[in-house]
Amino acid sequence: MFLLADGMSEAERSFASAQARSGLGGVLSALDCRWVNHPAAMSRAEYKPVQLRAARECGLTIPATLITNNPGAVLAFADEVAGPIVCKPIASPVLVEDGTLKVVYTHRVTEDDLADLRGIETTAHMFQAWVDKLYEVRLTVVGERLLAAKVHTGSDNAHIDWRSDYRSLSYEATETPADVTNAVKRLMNVLGLRFAALDFIVSSDRHWTFLEENPCGQWDWIQHHTGLPIAESIADELQGIT
Numbered sequence: 284m285f286l287l288a289d290g291m292s293e294a295e296r297s298f299a300s301a302q303a304r305s306g307l308g309g310v311l312s313a314l315d316c317r318w319v320n321h322p323a324a325m326s327r328a329e330y331k332p333v334q335l336r337a338a339r340e341c342g343l344t345i346p347a348t349l350i351t352n353n354p355g356a357v358l359a360f361a362d363e364v365a366g367p368i369v370c371k372p373i374a375s376p377v378l379v380e381d382g383t384l385k386v387v388y389t390h391r392v393t394e395d396d397l398a399d400l401r402g403i404e405t406t407a408h409m410f411q412a413w414v415d416k417l418y419e420v421r422l423t424v425v426g427e428r429l430l431a432a433k434v435h436t437g438s439d440n441a442h443i444d445w446r447s448d449y450r451s452l453s454y455e456a457t458e459t460p461a462d463v464t465n466a467v468k469r470l471m472n473v474l475g476l477r478f479a480a481l482d483f484i485v486s487s488d489r490h491w492t493f494l495e496e497n498p499c500g501q502w503d504w505i506q507h508h509t510g511l512p513i514a515e516s517i518a519d520e521l522q523g524i525t
Contacts, residue, residue, distance in 0.1 A: 319425075319520055324475035325498040331373050331409060334496050337473045342466035343493040347412040354400035360410055361397055367413035368392045369443070376446075389444035414492050419445060420483040422459060423502050424471055425516035427525060429464055432509045433457045433485075454508040463491045470496070477520055 285303040287296050312322050320328075327333055332350060339345050349360040350373060361368055371389040378385050390396075391413065419434040436442045437451030445452055459467070463483075471479060480500025484492045506513045519525070 317521065317523060319477045319517065320479075320498050321475060328474040328476055328479070328496065328498045329374075331495060334470075334474065335493075338466075338470055338493045338496075341469040341473060342462070343470065344490065345493050346414050349410045350407055351410070352404050352407055354403045357400055357403060357408075357410060358397060361392070364412045368410050369413050370396075370408055370410050371444075373407050373409040386446065388440075388447045391443050414484045415486060416442070416484045417487050417489070418485055420457065420459075420485055420491070421505055422467065422481040422483060423500070423505060423511070423513050424467060424476075424479050424481065425513065426477055426520040427468070428516045429459050429467060430505075430511040430513055430516065431457045431459045432505050432511060454505065456509045456511055460491065474498075478517065 285299070287299055291299065308322065318324075335345050335348060347360075347364055349356060351357060351360075369389050369391050372387050376387045378387070392410070416436075419436070421432050421434055423430045423432075433455045434445055435453045435455075436445050436448075437453065438448045441448040441451045467481065471477070474496075476496075476498050479496045479498050480502060481496040482494040484494060486492065502513045505511060
């Protein structure tokens with residue numbers, strides 16, 4: 284822990300904090316040890332454009348995607364998709380305002396939204412083609428192990444973004460198709476990750492569509508509901524047991 288002295292100016296505190304981050308982060312990153320995950324790999328893999336491009340190149344299906352702050356581009360994208368689209372955060376959906384934790388959930392874009400896109404210029408937004416789902420899958424990858432759980436949504440809000448209504452969800456362990464397994468293993472190798480939580484949509488024809496991966500995604504609640512041995516797999520990975 285670094286202790287910033289009383290009386291330091293804002294510029295001095297900012298400088299000292301940056302030095303501390305670089306010093307500690309640099310030392311940790313230089314360690315020749317087993318990482319789950321290495322900080323540099325994890326930082327890069329958090330970028331949605333990086334993971335989406337890598338997923339497609341590794342053989343996974345991804346939704347048509349646009350990242351922009353240009354209203355005209357949004358309208359053109361909606362015309363090109365010729366079907367429903369959604370808008371979602373491109374980074375963490377969590378913000379704290381006046382001491383209150385808030386979450387920005389995936390939003391299904393309406394005709395009224397498209398008619399009034401004021402505010403789009405403020406920052407980057409991610410738009411994707413809506414993929415209707417039979418269910419979703421949370422796939423937890425630990426080393427060479429793939430631990431998949433179906434996520435069934437029980438409300439309209441959860442059908443759009445299951446994080447918006449956890450109480451409506453039910454879970455069951457499932458298997459990952461061979462083609463998805465092989466593509467995910469390639470993806471993990473390309474991104475340099477040993478652990479990640481990946482989200483997929485499974486449509487009525489049983490086709491898997493990749494949405495995102497989180498290199499430090501939560502997993503305990505999935506193990507609790509399904510019995511999947513995620514904690515045991517992480518312990519084995521940390522010990523180098525395959």
